[in-house]
Amino acid sequence: MAERTLLVVGHGMVAQRLLERLVARADHPYTRIDVLSAEAVPAYNRVLLSSVLAGEASLDAITLQPLDWFHAHRIRLHPNTRVTRLDTAAKQVTAEDGRTFGYDDLVIATGARPSSLSLPGESLEGVVTFRDIRDTEQLLAMSAHYRRAVVIGGGFLGLEAAEGLSQQGMAVTVIHRSPYLLNRQLDATAGELLGEALEARGIHSITGESPRSLVGQRRVRAVELSDETLVSTDLVVLAAGITPNAELAREAGLDCERGICVDHQLCTSRENVYALGECCQLGEHTFGLVEPGYQQAEILAGVLCGDAERFEPGDVATRLKISGIPIFSCGQAQPGPDTESVIWQDHESARYCHLLLRDNRLAGAVLFGETQDGPWYFDQLQQQRDLSAYRQQLAFGAAYCDA
Structure with a gap:
């Protein structure tokens, strides 16, 4: 050879x-x-x-x-x-x-790499990213000496950083410019449920606001928001894209x-x-x-190795736990002019299911609090099966539909 x-x-x-x-x-x-x-x-x-x-x-x-x-x-x-x-x-x-x-x-x-937000003050001490093991070790060292943290970005990366810092005993505030957290994966109801659940666990979130600048002389002391509110902090994590x-x-x-x-x-x-x-x-x-x-x-x-294979971008299912809260999302998360919504919600247990159908075929699914049927929904999405016969049972999952 x-x-x-x-x-x-x-x-x-x-x-x-x-x-x-x-x-x-x-x-x-x-x-x-x-x-x-x-x-x-x-x-x-x-x-x-x-x-x-x-x-x-x-x-x-x-x-x-x-x-x-x-x-x-x-x-x-x-x-x-x-x-x-x-x-x-x-x-x-x-x-x-x-x-x-x-x-x-x-x-x-x-x-x-984490995107720069081009904010005044990004070069101050105490402004860090959360991307690799070096960032993680730096954040661990800082969490031992400081009490307050602001995370800019309410996507996966930002919420993971917020959860980790909260576990280290820091008071954490997440700032997210969209109206609710995880806006690319969740709908508004699930995003609001997530915000409430995180608040109950000690992670505060400010949504619908963007940071205007990072304030401090040598070290960051506060984040100024677009409405001129100041959020005091000892540490800022940039995690917005x-x-x-x-x-x-x-x-x-x-x-x-x-x-x-x-x-x-x-x-x-x-x-x-x-x-x-x-x-x-x-x-x-x-x-x-x-x-x-x-x-x-x-x-x-x-x-x-010489094979004639092709990569085709397709639907991806997202399943994760943030602060122990199960979340699942696949396909379309927002209703459109050509979709119908099937929604089931248990307010007492904070469980939520939103299914989006197009021509009686699954176009997307958002699950909050209970996600065991997520893979089954993802399979329906990929196979594009006609779900007409299961419309009444669909929100209750695979077992009800099979029965």
């Missing part, structure tokens, strides 16, 4: 899934696989960083594979290796420390928009250069959740 080198730049959850799927195939064409990571540790489950912040898990517990796994599969992992230049003509990349690495096939998996890390590709002349442009086989505008995960863009789609990244990793492993 001719010698062939695969170079992977970036080592997060999606890159690790690609490596696992690739080495599981006896027909993969590589005699050498190099992985360059800007972080000091092997890939870990970023979804569980909030558990580390809350003191419920350790870095070892969320690490995806031990170092022995890389040795066993003859993968050379290069930690603390930040790539600064890509030369596609020479088929090599240059690291910050001057080392160069050649490739036959290159996979860019550089992920994304992400920006794909596409600079390496953009500077090398690859086609980029918000992310690195790829086709359905995850190939960029340059031959033998691929991108996947949060840094890539297919059509108008960028990918902020891990599940589409995992799907891309499955497809790309096949493509690199």
